[in-house]
Amino acid sequence: MEEEDSPAVDKRFYFIEQYVLKTMKLKPDRWHKCLSVEEQKQVIQDFLDKSDNTTLVVSLNAAGQLIPTFGFAGYSKNKSVYFIKRNQGALSSDTMQTDLLYGDMSPSPLEQFSAFVEEVAAPVLLNARNHSEWPHVVSQDVKRHVQALKNSVFVVAGQVKGKTLLPLPPGSERLEQTALESEKREDLLDKSVIHVIESMVIEWSHQIHEVLKRDSSEPLLLGINPTPHMELNFWKNRYADLECIHEQFKSPKVARMAELLDTMDSSYYPAFRNMLQDVMCATSGLCAIGCVCLFRYTVPIV
Structure with a gap:
C-alpha cells in the first residue's frame, strides 16, 4: 500500500477513506474493493472535483460492499456516512476538514x-x-x-x-414533589403546572380519540378486500395499542397528574377520568371480540 505522503495518493481520497473505515469499523480491503469499481471511484472523484455534486453518501449494501452515491438513498439496514460541502466548488486536500460537514447516519x-x-x-x-x-x-x-x-x-x-405514546408535560420529573406540596398547601401550588397538565390532557384526548375511532372496515372503504388474516391483525394490534395506553395511564407520573387535577378541582379532571375509562372499556371489549374472531377464522368453513 502506498504511503499517505506519496504524490500518487490523493489525500482527499485518503481523508474520506480514513473516516469511513473508522466510523464503520471496517478493514482497508473494503475500501480498496470499492475503488476497484471504476464507476464507484468516479462518483467520489466527481464529488471532490465538481461543484454541482455537494453531497456524498457511503453506505454498506446487503453484501457488505461500500457503495458511494450522490445523495441519501431510501431505507438502509446499515449505517451510512455522509459528506456535505459547505460551499459549492472543488475540494482541496488542505481544507477538507473545514470545507466539509460529515458524520454518520443510523439505519x-x-x-x-x-x-x-x-x-x-x-x-x-x-x-x-x-x-x-x-x-x-x-x-x-x-x-x-x-x-x-x-x-x-x-x-x-x-x-x-404501532404504538400510541402519550407525551408527558415539561417538568414531569418534578410532579411527585409538586403533588406532595399540594397536599400541604394548595395555595403554594404553581397554577402554571396545572395549566400545562390540562393542555396535555387535551392533546392526549385527540390521540386516544383517533385510536378509538379506527374500524376494521376502513380497508373496505378504501377499495381493499381485507383477508381474515388482516382482520385478525387489526384486532391484535388494536388490543396491543390500547394495552400500551393503559400501561402509560398507570405510570406514577400520570397518576400524580391525575391527583393534581383532582386536588385543584380542575374542570379537566372528569375528561381525564373518562379517557381512562374509555380505554379500559375498549380493552376489555376487545377480549371478547378477539375470541370471536379467533373462533371464526380458525374453524374450517364447511
Missing part, C-alpha cells in the same frame, strides 16, 4: 433524530443560560416550540412502532 433515522432532539437540541435550547439576553417573549416562544418538537418526535416514533 433508523427517526431514532437518531429523536435521540438528537432529546439529548442535544432540547437541553441546549431549553437551558435558560443560553438565552439569558433574549427578550422574555422570545425565550418562552423558543421553549414552547422545542417542547412541541419533542412531543411530535416522541409521538411519531411511537406510531412507527
Whole structure:
C-alpha cells in the first residue's frame, strides 16, 4: 500500500477513506474493493472535483460492499456516512476538514433524530443560560416550540412502532414533589403546572380519540378486500395499542397528574377520568371480540 505522503495518493481520497473505515469499523480491503469499481471511484472523484455534486453518501449494501452515491438513498439496514460541502466548488486536500460537514447516519433515522432532539437540541435550547439576553417573549416562544418538537418526535416514533405514546408535560420529573406540596398547601401550588397538565390532557384526548375511532372496515372503504388474516391483525394490534395506553395511564407520573387535577378541582379532571375509562372499556371489549374472531377464522368453513 502506498504511503499517505506519496504524490500518487490523493489525500482527499485518503481523508474520506480514513473516516469511513473508522466510523464503520471496517478493514482497508473494503475500501480498496470499492475503488476497484471504476464507476464507484468516479462518483467520489466527481464529488471532490465538481461543484454541482455537494453531497456524498457511503453506505454498506446487503453484501457488505461500500457503495458511494450522490445523495441519501431510501431505507438502509446499515449505517451510512455522509459528506456535505459547505460551499459549492472543488475540494482541496488542505481544507477538507473545514470545507466539509460529515458524520454518520443510523439505519433508523427517526431514532437518531429523536435521540438528537432529546439529548442535544432540547437541553441546549431549553437551558435558560443560553438565552439569558433574549427578550422574555422570545425565550418562552423558543421553549414552547422545542417542547412541541419533542412531543411530535416522541409521538411519531411511537406510531412507527404501532404504538400510541402519550407525551408527558415539561417538568414531569418534578410532579411527585409538586403533588406532595399540594397536599400541604394548595395555595403554594404553581397554577402554571396545572395549566400545562390540562393542555396535555387535551392533546392526549385527540390521540386516544383517533385510536378509538379506527374500524376494521376502513380497508373496505378504501377499495381493499381485507383477508381474515388482516382482520385478525387489526384486532391484535388494536388490543396491543390500547394495552400500551393503559400501561402509560398507570405510570406514577400520570397518576400524580391525575391527583393534581383532582386536588385543584380542575374542570379537566372528569375528561381525564373518562379517557381512562374509555380505554379500559375498549380493552376489555376487545377480549371478547378477539375470541370471536379467533373462533371464526380458525374453524374450517364447511
